[in-house]
Amino acid sequence: MYKIQSAKLLKEVMTSYFLGMKDTSKKMAWCTSVGPAELLRSFGFEVHFPENHGALLGATRTAGDFIPESTKLGYNNDICSYLTADIGSYLKKQTPLQEHYGLKGAPKPDLIVYNTNQCREVQDWMNYFAKEMNCPIAGITPPRHVDEVTDTHIVDVSAQFKALIPACEKASGKKFDIDRFREVLKLSKEATDLWKKVLWTATNSPAPISFFDATIHMGPIVVLRGTQVAKDYYAALLKELEGNVSQKIGFLAEENSRIYWDGMPIWGKLRPMSELFIENKAAVVASTYCNSWVFDAFDEKNPFESSAKAYTEIFINRSEDAKEKILARLVKDFRIDGMIFHDAKTCANNSNSRFGMPQRISEKLGIPTLVIEADLCDLRFYSEGQSTTKIETFLEQIESSKVLSH
Numbered sequence: 156m157y158k159i160q161s162a163k164l165l166k167e168v169m170t171s172y173f174l175g176m177k178d179t180s181k182k183m184a185w186c187t188s189v190g191p192a193e194l195l196r197s198f199g200f201e202v203h204f205p206e207n208h209g210a211l212l213g214a215t216r217t218a219g220d221f222i223p224e225s226t227k228l229g230y231n232n233d234i235c236s237y238l239t240a241d242i243g244s245y246l247k248k249q250t251p252l253q254e255h256y257g258l259k260g261a262p263k264p265d266l267i268v269y270n271t272n273q274c275r276e277v278q279d280w281m282n283y284f285a286k287e288m289n290c291p292i293a294g295i296t297p298p299r300h301v302d303e304v305t306d307t308h309i310v311d312v313s314a315q316f317k318a319l320i321p322a323c324e325k326a327s328g329k330k331f332d333i334d335r336f337r338e339v340l341k342l343s344k345e346a347t348d349l350w351k352k353v354l355w356t357a358t359n360s361p362a363p364i365s366f367f368d369a370t371i372h373m374g375p376i377v378v379l380r381g382t383q384v385a386k387d388y389y390a391a392l393l394k395e396l397e398g399n400v401s402q403k404i405g406f407l408a409e410e411n412s413r414i415y416w417d418g419m420p421i422w423g424k425l426r427p428m429s430e431l432f433i434e435n436k437a438a439v440v441a442s443t444y445c446n447s448w449v450f451d452a453f454d455e456k457n458p459f460e461s462s463a464k465a466y467t468e469i470f471i472n473r474s475e476d477a478k479e480k481i482l483a484r485l486v487k488d489f490r491i492d493g494m495i496f497h498d499a500k501t502c503a504n505n506s507n508s509r510f511g512m513p514q515r516i517s518e519k520l521g522i523p524t525l526v527i528e529a530d531l532c533d534l535r536f537y538s539e540g541q542s543t544t545k546i547e548t549f550l551e552q553i554e555s556s557k558v559l560s561h
């Protein structure tokens with residue numbers, strides 16, 4: 156059975172990160188997952204990411220216990236299930252962090268910072284906790300759904316980054332240090348470059364890492380961006396995967412098809428979903444989701460402008476046209492035979508199947524597409540039997556068409 160050996164190191168890295176939150180002598184900031192973590196780290200904050208906790212609630216299949224608590228407060232079941240699960244976990248005073256790391260919950264923040272480049276939900280989510288914990292909050296609201304990021308956009312968003320500085324200074328008790336910000340951003344850039352190389356090892360056949368593996372191994376690039384620890388981890392992982400490529404070792408010895416996964420993971424079904432594709436000799440080798448933490452634009456010489464560009468040009472924040480162009484490039488790079496679009500019922504912003512994109516992609520690129528309905532955390536929206544049948548039929552069709560074309 157194929158195993159990525161670096162998973163042991165990953166466990167150590169993530170355990171150390173969570174256990175570090177027990178140190179109450181350090182100032183704590185909460186940040187959205189694609190938010191200005193580097194700026195916060197330059198002030199010496201430890202950083203907690205509520206979305207990471209939401210994903211943990213999904214992966215441990217505990218989200219269903221907590222979502223109804225948020226519903227009682229008036230939060231609709233159609234909004235982000237990270238949000239409803241996380242707030243519900245707080246209200247019930249229960250979290251998997253207790254069992255795994257001995258943490259009673261997320262550490263109390265000295266400052267909360269958000270970036271609405273993903274969605275409006277993060278602003279409402281963070282504001283709930285700011286009120287609940289009587290904590291200062293500051294945010295960035297960039298232009299949304301952009302074709303190309305222009306100079307005007309960069310001027311706007313970099314000004315908003317700079318406007319965060321007084322709140323960071325006040326909450327941390329430290330003056331802003333541009334050189335320290337440059338250092339942190341440089342580490343972030345080095346780690347994200349390594350992460351990109353890790354993901355792109357899957358352009359090889361057999362691929363040494365699947366989408367399902369990548370959703371686990373992306374932990375450090377989400378929660379430890381801007382640290383030496385994240386950079387060192389991806390250097391080790393890349394070395395292992397490149398070694399596997401050179402020896403022609405992959406997670407599937409024989410690939411009947413190569414699949415692109417669009418949208419969010421179904422966190423509570425990662426393992427059975429991974430096994431389903433492997434049983435059908437289908438290699439899920441690329442995704443919109445894991446690529447979200449590839450920030451090509453970071454440049455420590457222009458820390459504010461490059462941060463503004465990097466965080467505004469992320470896939471989720473692009474227009475339909477821009478997304479289609481990005482997907483077309485990735486389909487070519489990864490030699491994709493078919494695309495699966497996950498229509499996540501509580502994540503409209505990262506569900507790209509709602510405005511005809513699967514049909515347009517199929518027409519333009521000549522590859523089949525499939526839409527499956529589920530959710531990131533709320534498994535009430537997921538029918539395992541129905542989805543399995545749809546996926547298996549889709550993979551059979553790809554295989555048959557490949558046989559006929561030969």
